[in-house]
Amino acid sequence: MNVNDLNQTEKEQYKEVASELRCLVCQNQSLADSHASLAVDLKEKIAEQIRAGKTSEEIKSYMQDRYGEFVIYKPAFSMENAVLWLGPFVVLIIAVVLARRLIKSGQNQSETRKSSADTQPDLDWPERLYAEEKKKRQ
Amino acid sequence: MIKKRLRLYLPILVLLFLGVFLLRGLWLDPKKLPSALIGKPAPAVVLPVLSFTGSEVAAVQLADIQTLQNIDALKGQPWVLNVFASWCQACLVEHPHFIALAKQRKIKLVGLAYKDDLANTRRWLAQYGNPYDLILIDQQGQYGIELGVYGVPETFLMSANNTIIHKQVGPIPADYFDSMALPAIEASR
Amino acid sequence: MISFISQFSLALATVLALFGAVAGFVAVRGVYVHEPAVPLLVSLQRNVLLVTSLVSVAFLGLICSFVLSDFSVRNVAENSNLALPVFYKVAASWGSHEGSFLLWVLMFAGWTQAVAWSGFEVSACFKVRVLATLQLVLVGFLLYLLTASNPFEYLNPTPVDGRDLNPLLQDIIMIIHPPMLYMGYVGFAVTFAFAVAGLLEGRFDMTWARWSRPWTNVAWAFLTVGIALGSWWAYRELGWGGWWFWDPVENASLMPWLAGTALIHSLAVSEKRGALRSWTLLLALTTFALSLLGTFLVRSGVLTSVHAFATDPERGVFILALLFIVVGASYILYALKTGEVGQGGSFKATGRESLLLSNNVLMSAALVAVMLGTLYPLVVEVIGGRKMSVGQPYFEAMFAPILLPAVLLMALGPDSRWRETRLAQYIKPGAVALGVAVLVLLGAALFNGHFSLLWAVGVVCAVFMAVATLAHAAVATRKAGAAAPESGLLYRIRRLSLSYWGMVLAHLGVAVFVVGVSWVKTFETETDAVLKPGETTEIGPWRVTFIGVDSVQRQNHVAALGVFELTRGDGTLIHLLEPEKRRYQSSEQIMTESAIHSDWFSDVYVSLGDAVQSSTSSGAWGVRLYYKPLINLIWWGCALMALGGLVTVFDRRYRPRKNGAMA
Numbered sequence: 001m002n003v004n005d006l007n008q009t010e011k012e013q014y015k016e017v018a019s020e021l022r023c024l025v026c027q028n029q030s031l032a033d034s035h036a037s038l039a040v041d042l043k044e045k046i047a048e049q050i051r052a053g054k055t056s057e058e059i060k061s062y063m064q065d066r067y068g069e070f071v072i073y074k075p076a077f078s079m080e081n082a083v084l085w086l087g088p089f090v091v092l093i094i095a096v097v098l099a100r101r102l103i104k105s106g107q108n109q110s111e112t113r114k115s116s117a118d119t120q121p122d123l124d125w126p127e128r129l130y131a132e133e134k135k136k137r138q
Numbered sequence: 139m140i141k142k143r144l145r146l147y148l149p150i151l152v153l154l155f156l157g158v159f160l161l162r163g164l165w166l167d168p169k170k171l172p173s174a175l176i177g178k179p180a181p182a183v184v185l186p187v188l189s190f191t192g193s194e195v196a197a198v199q200l201a202d203i204q205t206l207q208n209i210d211a212l213k214g215q216p217w218v219l220n221v222f223a224s225w226c227q228a229c230l231v232e233h234p235h236f237i238a239l240a241k242q243r244k245i246k247l248v249g250l251a252y253k254d255d256l257a258n259t260r261r262w263l264a265q266y267g268n269p270y271d272l273i274l275i276d277q278q279g280q281y282g283i284e285l286g287v288y289g290v291p292e293t294f295l296m297s298a299n300n301t302i303i304h305k306q307v308g309p310i311p312a313d314y315f316d317s318m319a320l321p322a323i324e325a326s327r
Numbered sequence: 328m329i330s331f332i333s334q335f336s337l338a339l340a341t342v343l344a345l346f347g348a349v350a351g352f353v354a355v356r357g358v359y360v361h362e363p364a365v366p367l368l369v370s371l372q373r374n375v376l377l378v379t380s381l382v383s384v385a386f387l388g389l390i391c392s393f394v395l396s397d398f399s400v401r402n403v404a405e406n407s408n409l410a411l412p413v414f415y416k417v418a419a420s421w422g423s424h425e426g427s428f429l430l431w432v433l434m435f436a437g438w439t440q441a442v443a444w445s446g447f448e449v450s451a452c453f454k455v456r457v458l459a460t461l462q463l464v465l466v467g468f469l470l471y472l473l474t475a476s477n478p479f480e481y482l483n484p485t486p487v488d489g490r491d492l493n494p495l496l497q498d499i500i501m502i503i504h505p506p507m508l509y510m511g512y513v514g515f516a517v518t519f520a521f522a523v524a525g526l527l528e529g530r531f532d533m534t535w536a537r538w539s540r541p542w543t544n545v546a547w548a549f550l551t552v553g554i555a556l557g558s559w560w561a562y563r564e565l566g567w568g569g570w571w572f573w574d575p576v577e578n579a580s581l582m583p584w585l586a587g588t589a590l591i592h593s594l595a596v597s598e599k600r601g602a603l604r605s606w607t608l609l610l611a612l613t614t615f616a617l618s619l620l621g622t623f624l625v626r627s628g629v630l631t632s633v634h635a636f637a638t639d640p641e642r643g644v645f646i647l648a649l650l651f652i653v654v655g656a657s658y659i660l661y662a663l664k665t666g667e668v669g670q671g672g673s674f675k676a677t678g679r680e681s682l683l684l685s686n687n688v689l690m691s692a693a694l695v696a697v698m699l700g701t702l703y704p705l706v707v708e709v710i711g712g713r714k715m716s717v718g719q720p721y722f723e724a725m726f727a728p729i730l731l732p733a734v735l736l737m738a739l740g741p742d743s744r745w746r747e748t749r750l751a752q753y754i755k756p757g758a759v760a761l762g763v764a765v766l767v768l769l770g771a772a773l774f775n776g777h778f779s780l781l782w783a784v785g786v787v788c789a790v791f792m793a794v795a796t797l798a799h800a801a802v803a804t805r806k807a808g809a810a811a812p813e814s815g816l817l818y819r820i821r822r823l824s825l826s827y828w829g830m831v832l833a834h835l836g837v838a839v840f841v842v843g844v845s846w847v848k849t850f851e852t853e854t855d856a857v858l859k860p861g862e863t864t865e866i867g868p869w870r871v872t873f874i875g876v877d878s879v880q881r882q883n884h885v886a887a888l889g890v891f892e893l894t895r896g897d898g899t900l901i902h903l904l905e906p907e908k909r910r911y912q913s914s915e916q917i918m919t920e921s922a923i924h925s926d927w928f929s930d931v932y933v934s935l936g937d938a939v940q941s942s943t944s945s946g947a948w949g950v951r952l953y954y955k956p957l958i959n960l961i962w963w964g965c966a967l968m969a970l971g972g973l974v975t976v977f978d979r980r981y982r983p984r985k986n987g988a989m990a
Contacts, residue, residue, distance in 0.1 A: 003855075015853075022716050024171065024288040028574050028631050030718070033567045037253070038288055041279045066286035068174035073718030075703075084703045084717065088696035088725050095688040102603075102684070103676050146665060149609060150658040153616075157651055159702070162709045163629040164640040164647070171714055 003047050010050050017046050017056050021063055022071050030073065173294075173305035174286055180219070180300045181284040182210045188251060188273040190263055207274060212300065216323050217246040219294040220270070220310075221282060223254045224262035226290040232309035233266050240269035244315055248272045252290055253279045295319050297326045330400050330479035333388030340381035340436075341469040344462045347374035351459030355452050368451045371458050375436075375443040378462065382436040382469075386429055389420045389478055398489050401482035402426055408489040408913055410883045418502040419492040424626060424642075425478035427505055431622070432468050434506070434513045439465065442517055447538045447981070456524035457517075464516060467649050475645045491883065491913035500560040508553030508580060512618035514546025515587060519615035522608045523657055526664040536597035536607065541976040543594060543611075544829070547587040548972030554580050555965035563923060568853065568932055568953040570961065573722040575630035578701040579621035582694055586614040589690035591972075592683040599745060600680055605665045606687070612661060616654040617694075623650055629705060677750060679743040682736055689733045696725035727781065731788050734841055737834050738792040741799035756795055764790035775850065785845030793838035800831050825978040833971025840964025846957040853954075857939055859947045867954025869931050870894045871904075876938075876948060884911045886920075889935045889948065893924055906935045928963075930955040 006014055015032060021042070023034035031039050031046070042063070049059045063071050075081045187205040220236060222229045240247055249270035251259045256275065263273075276282055285294065285302075295304035295318070304322040311317065351371050389402070393416045398404040406419045406426070421430040439461040442454075472478075495501065521539045557577070562570040571577065593607040624630055627643030700717045707713050742748070742756050764787045771786065772778045808819035820828075856864045858873040865871070874890040886907045893902040904922035911918065921934040936949030 020718075020720060022718065028572070033569070038279075041283065045280075045283055064174070066174060066283065067288065068171060068286070068714060070171055070714040070716050073716050074720035075715055075717050080707075080713075081703075081715075084699055084721070087699045088692050088729070091695040092688065092692035092729070095691050099681075099684050099688055100676075103681060146662040149613070150655060150662060153651070153654055153658060156702070157647065159706050159709050160623065160627075160629060160647055161644070163705045164627055164643040166629075166705075166708060172712065 003043060006047055006050065010047075013050055013056060014043075014047060017050075017059050018043055020060065020073050021046075022073055024067060024071060170307055171288065173302070175302045176305065178302055180209055180294070180296050180302055181281070182208070182300070183281060183284065184208045185250075185274040185276065185281060188256065188259065188275050190260060190268055190273055207272065210300065212246075212248070212296070213298060215246060215298050216303075216319075217248055217296050218319065219248050219250055219285075219296060221250045221252045221285075221287050221290055221292045221294075223252045223290050224258040225254065228309050229291045230266065232291055232293075233269070235310050235312050235314060236269040237267045238312075239315055240271075242315075245319065246271050248274060250274050250276050250281065252276050252282050252287065295322055297323065301326065329388045329391050329395075329397065330481070333385040333392075334473070334477070334479050336381040336385040336388070337469060337473055340378045340385070341466055341473065343374060343381070344378045344469065345466045347371055347378070348459045348463035348466060351455050351462070355455045355459070365451045368455050368458075371455055371462075372443045375439050375458055375462065378465070379436040379440040382433050386420070386433045389426060389429060390417055392479075393417060393420050396489070398487070399482055399485040400478075401480040402478045404482050404486050404489040406490065406492050408491050408883075410912075411492055412882055415492055415497050415502075418496070421505055422492050422496045423478070425472075425476045425480075427509075428468075428472055428476050428626075429478050430506065431509050431513065432465070432472055434509045435461075435465050435468060435516065438510075438513050438517055442520075442542075449534050449538055453524050453528060453535075456527050457520045460520040460523045461516060464520075464653055467653060471645050471649060475642050491911060494884070494909065494911045494914065494916050494918045495564070498560065498564060500556055500563070504553060504556040504560060506553075507549050507556055511546050511548075511550025511553050511587075512580075512583060512621065514542065514549060515583060515611075515615045515618050517542040517546065518590065518611045519657070522611035523660065526608065526657075526660045529664060529667045536594050536601075536604070537980070539611065540591070540594050540598060541978075541981050543587065543590055544972045544975045547584070547591055548969040550580070550584050550587060551965055551969040551972065554584060555962055555969070558965075559962050562958075563921065565919075568851070568934075568951075568955065570958070573700070573719050575701050576625050578697050578722075579624040582697055582701075583614055583617040583621060585690050585694040585697065586610060586617050589687045589694075590614050592686045592690075596680050596683050602680055603684065603687075608665060609661060610687075612654070612657045616650070616657075619646075619650045619654060623647055624701075630701065677743075677748045679740070679745050679748065682740055682743050685736055686733060689729050689736075693726065693729045696729065697722070700725070730841070731784060734788040734792050734837065737837065738795040740834070741796055741803075741830075756798055760791045760795040760798065761787075763794045764788075777850065779849050782845045782849035785841050789838040789841035789845070793835055796831055796834050796838070800828075803827070824980075826975045826980075829971045829973075829975030829978075831971070832974060833968045836964045836967030836969075836971055838964070839960050839967060843957050843960025843964055847955050847961070850956045851954065851958075854952045855936075856950050856952065857947050858950050864950075864952065866931065866952040867956070868896060869954065871931075871933060871950075871952055873948070873950065875946070876935075879907075883913065884909045884918075886910075887935065887938075889922075889933075889950075891922070891933050891950075893931060904931075904933045906933050908935045925959055928957050928959050930958050 003011075003014060018032035019030045021031045023029045023031050023036055023039045025036050025038050026034050029039075031043055046059055049062065054062075060072060069076060075084055077085060184206050187207045189205065218239075222233075236247060239245070247270050249272070251273060254277065256277075259273075274281075279287070285292075289307065291309055293306040293310050293314070294302055295306075297303045303326045304318060306314070306318060351367070354367050391397075392400045392403050393407050394413060396403065396407065396409055396416070402423055402425055403419075406423050407416050411419070419426070421427045439458065442461065443458055518539050521535060521542070525535045554577075557580070558570045561572070562568065590607070590610045593603055593610050596603045597607045623643065623646045626646060628639070629643065700721050703717055704715050707715055738757065738760060739753055742752055744752070767790045768783055768786050772783070803823055804816070804819045807822040852867055854864060854866050858864060860873055860875040863870055863872040870893070872892040872894070874892060877888045877890065879886045879888050886909045889906045889908075891904040891906070893904055902924050904924055906922035907920040909918045909920060910916070919934055921932055923933075924931045930953070932953035932955060934951045934953075936951055939947040939949060
């Protein structure tokens, strides 16, 4: 089944599937981007299956059954991959918690001691420039 | 107090943790893929058989190939499926090992001529010897896809009831039968 | 002869650098006030000059070997040949693993030299420690270069002609890309050295933070340019229309960039308010650590990537050891000494410090996402033998929810005040900006006749931030001249510090970038066609007519030159596009050179596929066409960001004062 024989909707589905599957004999390219002989074969297989009415999920399963999860660029949402999918958000939450604690402890500190940085009134600099300018012209 | 200590040493701990994996990773081959089909049945299809009498090649017409082989019919004893091609350099490395195995008659050898011109396959076999009890033809590579083949040579070991129990990517070693095939057959019993 | 001199120079440089570093560290301990340290500093500066000169000699030696086609040097034989144009021969010096590492070492020596020459005002002891740290790290790199990665390795028997420079590298952008990247990676070593010196001294003043900033900003600017060039090159050269692939090597450069962005903002807090010092120190150490990690990932072969240099495990072990030693030592130093750094000023949740802190929070999350995505397959394989892939779908899913809040918070930045901002101050500028953003969105949606959620969110956030930033700049400019109402615009602009303008430019760059990305991802179109000469097809608002294919012989390759006519709607605009398919003689490698027509913002992209081998359609070729609206905003955005970073360096407060006092 040649890719060029697909109609418009089929082509859309084809592009989507081919870009989410990995070329197994390339360094790091999707099937869509690769011209390797195996990639061409697999792409024709995809086109065949699309014409046969399979969904994108079914086609990806088909490939995964034969080539393993390595062929899928999107890691599965499984317990094994929990660290991968949840990691960044866990870090985000931890970071937010730490940041809030930092802010709170800073506020508590200011009640007990004055750090040298607090002795100067901290105007925003346009105002500061204005004040400087004014002083100069007086 | 301890918590603060721990937080300070966290970066170095992360570095060590990461370092272990990076070190180990240096010796892994990122290109070798384990088979997803171990323990699954060999896909049951019918493939054309290449007739080969061992003599010099004549032009092969597709109409000459009348015999078909059902993979299912190969059940009954463990057998080896070797995916090869005349255009494959690495296949020449392992070919003598298959010839030796064929002479010892230890296990049934089936060759899969993968994406190859039939005349070239015959010529190659005539030149280097034919170790196979049966030569199946897969000119479009379709059966290869069913098996999860991504390069040549690859060698599959099937159990007596056609379950894929081992896959070798790349040329087989000289002691393939003793070091890989036998243990796998034992383990699958 | 040349290689002998070069290798000798490198060996001598190693010895001298080691001597300088050790002597510096040891001698500075006997000193604790300014004046007596000055002679020590002067000696160390001389040492640095010597080392830099020697490394430069070695690098020049490599270039000479290439230009003279000295094939007794293996590196030259493998990466160049007699037919290669001189320009590319020079560039081939850093086209290989060994050569590019020599470039890295040269850059490192260069940055150290810049630090040695610069007049920033910290104590002489501090400067000695900074230079000694840099020299020590340089020794590590030089040792690696001389033992495991020698570009001057002798090749016997000497071949008559060499192989070739990888055709992928025979391109001007590809030549500038590594030096820019390395300037960035290595530049972060300066902030690293500042942090190490600070930790060693134990006592902290805010001048440490102040003087780290310009170095960090410049390094960051270079890294931005380096990454952008790599992306732009891939887009133009690889023929698939893609510009970012989340390839491990790309991620390897993105990680220090994210950390560097966090560092820039964290340093601002540390300088102005003395807060977050401990975190900033850790970040300074980590940013350079990520540069080293990046180098390791690229050169070791641990991860599969399109960019892989030829590798072997021994090389990887050496770099990993280097990474362990340098980063490990600095982290241990951090754990032991950071307690002495002390707390800084306090601030409320609504103050500018909090906004900058939130930038750090988001950048850290993004950094973790990229690192996880890149290294997880390796970890999983080492632990369980399981092979999996993490690609575009993962990274895009992680980035959007992290980046967009960051863009929104950037809108609040300029209006915020240190320590505390009354929420009311955000409302008026915020409302105006939001209104403008929504209007722009509606206008664009009507014009394009298409609407997608991701596009809408991206555009609204970016325009919102851009308008807020510009509005603040306008108001500040007006206020700056308020005391002198007759002053002109130029005067007012100059009254506002370059740090401020740098921030405005860089933030606007981000907005432009986000608009470009959202727009092109939503509206790009692609067509595959098989065309016979004379046939026309359409892509976006353009019509493309295939004229034919010529064959052209050039110095080191043969090209099939396709000719296409580009016309627009009413037929009046015509451009000629000439994509090529090149076969390089020495390597038999085939390269596609796409033809791109860019107006200021959008691109039409034509790529030659394969000639159709069939008797019925002779002369027909497979062609791929892309229309990429607003894609150039991506690189304009990066350019603005880099410009912004660079501009801040010229701020008044970084210039030495006559009486030596700080502002």
